[in-house]
Amino acid sequence: MKLKTAIRSAATIVAAAAVAAYALNASADDKIVIGFSQSTLNHPWRVAQTEGNKKYAAEHYPDVKLIVTDGQNNASKQTSDVEALMAQGIKVLMISPLTSQALTPVVKEAMNHGIKVVTLDRRVNTPVTSHVGPEDLPIGRQAGELIAKKLNGKGQIVELGGTAGASVAIDRDKGFREAISKYPGIKVIAFQNCDFLREPAMKFMEDQIQRFKPGEINAVYAHNDEMALGAIQALEAAGRLKDVVVVGIDGQNNAIQSVADGKLTATFIYPFVAPEGIQTAYKVAKGESVPKDIKLQSTMITKDNASQYIGKGF
Structure with missing residues (x-):
């Protein structure tokens, strides 16, 4: 247990140092780096969510570099993905967490490092910048x-x-x-x-x-x-x-x-929160105010x- 805690603490220090270094070296010409941590891509709804946000970003935000990761339906893998995204100097984290409790610590970590967080469809048990999704x-x-x-x-x-x-x-x-x-x-x-x-x-x-x-x-x-x-x-x-x-x-x-x-x-x-996810993340990255909870409507068929x-x- 002590070894795991030490490893986690070391990863936190490395991620924090990377974020600080990126902020120090960033220039006005750099693109806005947004990370999208997807819980899994083994389901058509998840693929639609991911591809919809990627396509919208490519067509509307030439000043954005969107980095997408696949958690492969594994909370530990998704946690590592978020830590890797933090180390790449993301300004905003979009995340659809596999499970609430397991992803809460790393999301809290990101918020503590000054990275804005937008959760898509699934929530975590800690405050974030904005949540977007149906009820x-x-x-x-x-x-x-x-x-x-x-x-x-x-x-x-x-x-x-x-x-x-x-x-x-x-x-x-x-x-x-x-x-x-x-x-x-x-x-x-x-x-x-x-x-x-x-x-x-x-x-x-x-x-x-x-x-x-x-x-x-x-x-x-x-x-x-x-x-x-x-x-x-x-x-x-x-x-x-x-x-x-x-x-x-x-x-x-x-x-x-x-x-x-x-x-x-x-x-x-x-x-499937596309393009609303990337739209919200972009507004946050540009310093615009967004609602804490953006509710999308569902329809019974x-x-x-x-x-x-x-x-x-x-």
Whole structure:
């Protein structure tokens, strides 16, 4: 433990020295260096967020050097990424943290070194310059109310969680549980965090199909579309999709099409914070005042309005 603390302290000193050296040697001709620490690039929503911000920066901010890192779904890797970005003299850190608690120390470190921090979609447990993203609690509540309505207030639900400890997963679960708590006849009979990935969700759903007989699973609430689509694959293969309500979140194009086709009951457009992320980071870098919390709007998509959104996702 003492060795880890010493290593961490040494890394902090090196990062601080690098930041100071960069500030001392910077000239008026230098580009504004913005770091973007992405939690993972193993998911289409994350790729859309990253590429959207990169493209906007390239097209609109010729005075910006944007450095992007991939945390590879590993909190330790993402922490190291942020420390490396600090050592490269970034003026602003954009970060979508894998989990809140694990990334809090390094974000706090960046703020203490005078680096402005803009969190995207996921939060940390320390004050930052600005947070940009949709609100997950209301989405969770809407999903819960929709499922309760579809089940007429009575039924059994399988919940597919996101990444344990991620603020979005925590809030999507909390809002959902708040909504269904008003219906004594509704019960969550199985829950597992599947990291927002299709394959683990499909495998877990296959296990639940073996565990529960036909008619014993009435709904599936997935924290994102990839997991919802995995659940649909498992249910379809077992011939059990017809009588099961399935709800996802994100609004990716194949999910919207699935809603239109009558397989997925609903999804929610979940803005991927592009270009709002880089726009906010640029304003901060230029010394402009920005709100502490920038809320982006989400939209529920059901079969009633799915045709309006086909091809408008990601």
